[in-house]
Amino acid sequence: MPTTPQTLPPTAPTTTVTPSELGRHLLTIRGFHFVLGALGDPYARLLRGEGDDTAALGAEIRRAGPLFRSHLGTCVTASGEAAAALLRDPRLDTRHPGGDRAHLGENLWETWRTCHVTPMDDALLTLPLADYRRLDRVNRPVLGPVTAGAWRADVRSAAGRVADRAGETFDLAADLVRPAVAAALSRVLGLSGPGPDEGGRAAERELAELLPRLGVALDAVLCPPRLPVARDLEEAVARARVLVHDLVTARAAEPGDDAVSAMLATGLGEADVAAACLLHLVAGAEIAAATAADAVVALLDHPGQWAVVCRSPELAADAVEETLRWSPPVRLVSRTAQEPLAAYGQDIDADAHVVIVVDAANRDLAGVADPDRFDLAHAGAPSLSLTGGGPEELVAPLARVVATEIVRAAATRWPGLRADGAVVRRMRSPVVRAVVRLPLCR
């Protein structure tokens, strides 16, 4: 285990569980999801992460009322109004009131705790929401909603370079989206320079290998990965922490024309810059990849709309926004009640687990005509995706730029693009529903 770089926030003491103990913990929770799924619990079925129509399950949860109480003990909402309110509710946060709890050592048959399935403290995905607000002070001036666009030219050139390498047939995830996200982040964060130099290529290659391994983290909070995947994730997070530490240290000594240097220039401290940077690698990359991939999948499923984007590539941004609404990259947002609250006819106890089903909630918001349909004309429609003040909101502006530029790179090059096989999604991926494979033909 590498030592924890000092530039990152302190984490919980390293867990001392053995692989067998971790495996048993993950297996038991997976068992819960299947057992309750077999009894028809739609939230448990969602968490299984495969084999079900997620839109239908979301609708089923919504029909059960604004707050559905799953047999897992979780209060689940798929209602637009309730979701919007709960995402803003200051009485909900990411951790248990009074501090964190490691569920790994607990007897799950007594606690039934399925809120923090895999320890994600080192990945910084379960920080208190106040911490994300603090981290956004270094992020916002450089990679915030207003500022992230400044990196568009860099991202466009990185995505374009990757797209230009694609052959007549290629894979959406492996040959376009994943390497383009790696190239873009590598450039923006300053792991590689503006040109295609050898050092930069190596950094891109490492990121292309590392980012998909890290991406599992968003799913692993709620859905137990297979043990080898969980252990690989742990290694990947440790590697990312070292990478970020080295990067921030190097840019602190010798600033460059990159986002990390710009964040350091805020003077708010290396630790927070490193933390924000880690979040872009762990959450931002996966969100950008999922959004770009799902946008391409949705557009190719709607050839008329693909043709529109190909004619007017500036509409790639609209395609990304509609993808975020219709097929969000973070479908389930997990919260814990910090105090007892009554909402929508339910008493939510302090320490209760609350989950917002974002994709279903988005289809239930007022002011969207035909919300179940993917339609570029929905541009500007309300959406709860990547809101709520968690890590996903912090990384969202850059992820939007990256996803948009990948869609644009495809649309400007390949108007005749078509699927040459079925979409394969990652196993046990109820949060991201990550695309791992889609053969394409130019």
Next chain:
Amino acid sequence: MRVLVTSFAMDAHFNGMVPLAWALRTAGHEVRVASQPALTPSIARAGLTAVPVGDDHQVEQVMTAAAPGVFALHQNPDYLEGRPELLDLDFLESSTTMLTAMFYAQINNDSMVDEMVAFSRWWRPDLVIWEPFTFAGAVAAHVTGAAHARLLWGPDLFLQVYQRFQRLLAPQPPELRDDAVRDWLTWTLGRHGAEFSPEVVTGHWTIDQMPASVRFELDQPLVPMRYIPYNGPLPAVVPSWSRTDPARPRVCVTGGMTERTTGFSGLDAVADLLEAIAELDVEVIATVKAGERMRPLPGNVRVVDSVPLHVVLPSCDAVVHHGGAGTWASAALYGVPQLALAWQWDDVFRALRLEKLGAGMYLPPGPARQASAVRDGLAHLLDDSSFRAGAAKIREEMLDCPTPNEVVPALEDLTAAHRGAPSGIPAGTAAARR
């Protein structure tokens, strides 16, 4: 040879192993029986040598919470009725995940597995014979290089379904293969420095106590063996009332060992059932757990706490039971027509085979199981002599199988062929020094 026999701590699963354990013993082999401490009294009562390993399992606590979902999924008729070719990947993944999480990994708790491995490293068995869910035996054998075999107590529904699962997984891309049994065994073996191998699921070979017409052909090395009833851990005593022939047809009604030790039973409203059956011109012997409150019953019903099935069944004209493996096999061995009120797992498949073979009837859950319906079914079973003939054919098939004594030489040969080098790396230095 040194032979380690193992079953997780549950009498119904251990009982079927006792005659073979004794056959090996009387053939001059050293035999040890490893299980959680809770089974030690039962092993000792069987006159065998117990090796308590690890802590007791908590499967009852787990299954109390998980049973509704587990049972709901497994009510799938294609599963119950043995049509694995119709089961899809979603069912197979669900079934494997649930059973691994809620059952296999529970009854093979880590401390039990680890102590069994430690014992095997020290004792060095040549052969491990394991009850088909007691994968700890396979792990201990694989780690220490012993030959190992599963000893079946029923038709091999588990392996039949698992093979179907493997066939459907094989064409999937590797990152989409989700096999919970394999994952669990992989990290369990990894704890002892060994890697997964398919034999850990199947054994090097399988010893099958089912008659040929109730056996699956699964392309696995198979040693058929005659089922020999063993009544333990209850004392086998011949009651005085059973020492003369009954004046009227005798019917045994029993929920078997499982009803005595767990809350699961197919026999609901036993008193209603017994009253209805007693309307027939029969003598009823009913096993009802001691302490169970029972209202006064008609004079032709004899309620007993328990009775050794091998003592009473030869005098019976029919048996009404819950479908369990031991009761089914005992009745089959004595050629008694069976009315099986099965509802879960292999019980349903075995009950349906009775119908197919003309040796009994299966009454599915629901209206068919009302007391009057059971009575009518039983009347039919007693009236139609073809059931007796069908049951006699199954008895013949069972008598055609070699007895445990006769099987021992084959086990010796197979052990010599499969005995290998240890594959695990001993974690403890004591074991390493040996």
